[in-house]
Amino acid sequence: MEEESMEEEGGGGGEPMMDDQNHNNWGAGGYGRHLLGPAAAAPLGDRFLREAAAGTPAGTELSEANGVLQGCEPGGAAGKGGAGAIAAAININASTSKFLMNVITIEDYKSTYWPKLDSAIDQLLTQSPGDYIPISYEQIYSCVYKCVCQQHSEQMYSDLIKKITNHLERVSKELQASPPDLYIERFNVALGQYMGALQSIVPLFIYMNKFYIETKLNRDLKDDLIKLFTEHVAEKHIYNLMPLLLEAQSTPFQITPSTMANIVKGLYTLRPEWVQMAPALFSKFIPNILPPAVESELQEYAAQDQKLQRELMQNGFTRGDQSRKRAGEELTYNGSSTCASSRGYR
Structure with missing residues (x-):
């Protein structure tokens, strides 16, 4: 295994490495x-x-x-x-x-240190938003730090990737078994849960990222873990998911706007080129997807806005106090200006 250089950044006499x-x-x-x-x-x-x-x-x-x-x-x-x-x-x-x-042998790592990390990762990957996780972040951070100092980074990185890959493969199988009416919602939960877990996992492995992944592999841990979700979940489901999203888009309130926004933005983060599969859908949540609006199409944009407002009213949404507005003012003036601005019209 290659030795890992963790020299102080900057000139000599820099601050000592963090400890706890x-x-x-x-x-x-x-x-x-x-x-x-x-x-x-x-x-x-x-x-x-x-x-x-x-x-x-x-x-x-x-x-x-x-x-x-x-x-x-x-x-x-x-x-x-x-x-x-x-x-x-x-x-x-x-x-x-x-x-x-204090020397940590490979046997010590496998029997004592990695089991602690394995258990913590399990809890972080399966927690629901707002759940309390009974783990000591300080202890896990310290555990990673010691293993990096003892030159176990390569083994630890390999174990982490294998652990998360196995988890994502299970998530993918569960999604495949989901009925169509629950598919979008469950994909949204899986995506949100995983991205939330990364917010804790990546900082815990900051020393391994800095002194092994960035230095030896010329990569970044967060990018590697996002790529795992793309390969083992999103790529396997994108062709089933996209038609359902387009159908939901054509039927207002079939799924909540927040769910639609989370999924579309998440897919764009995972792989921006997926925009080409449904530019109109992505343009509703990602700016500058479509080309700028042109003046000759303003009437069409206004008509689209009027249709959307009618659908909102049919589903119980009101336009608020209209006593100070002339009849049709909001549909014609605000409608066209809103649509034009959303397409980058100047």
Whole structure:
């Protein structure tokens, strides 16, 4: 696995990396930074014992600085050659022991750290709007931070993608089983629930995003997770969903305006080129979809506005207090101006 560089941004002497109370006092001298160099590749005791068995080159000895054993110039008390290396490895002091105790092996990650993340992601993906989620965001954030420092980012990213992909495949199957009269509403719920979950999931994995996804993969976590929904849900349902949306558009109040707006805006976010499937529908919720209005079509726009107002009145909506307006004024004047402005007429 590639080592992950988490160097401070800016010049030397920048602020230390953020920490919190759940990091268990990771040791003096900046534990996270020590793990990021080659010294973090294997437990120090084992490494030095292997070097001792192979014979340490003459003129080298082992010393300790800030709790990490490292090479230095001759003249110390640790001795030279293989014997000195063995002595240094055996006589690890208390601070180095504490360093070794904080090493997270891949087994630790799989048995302790990822299960905590897995459970939290489950709750976030399945919560309903306004639900209280009984998880410690600080603990999960700290868990991600430690795993990144210990070079488990690649495994954690792979586990996260697999976890969310499995969830979305289940969502897609549930939508496929939905009857037509519930299809639009259920798609809206699935889309809103997932986008809401991303607002929590992406910040929790901010360290993995910054020091692995952006640095090593040249991508962004939020973009990757939105792409997952596009591939595993939206693409599989767009050709069933769009005819239902067009039918609902032609029948006022078949679905609520807010539901229609949420879905259309969501589809545009997922894949803007889907506008070409129904430009008139998308233009009602996304600005500048259609070309600018022209003066010769103003009468047609006014007629469309009048038709919409009649349909609103037939469904119980009133035009308010008309006592101060001349008859037909709203239908002719406001109707044409509203339509023209909605199409970008100047």
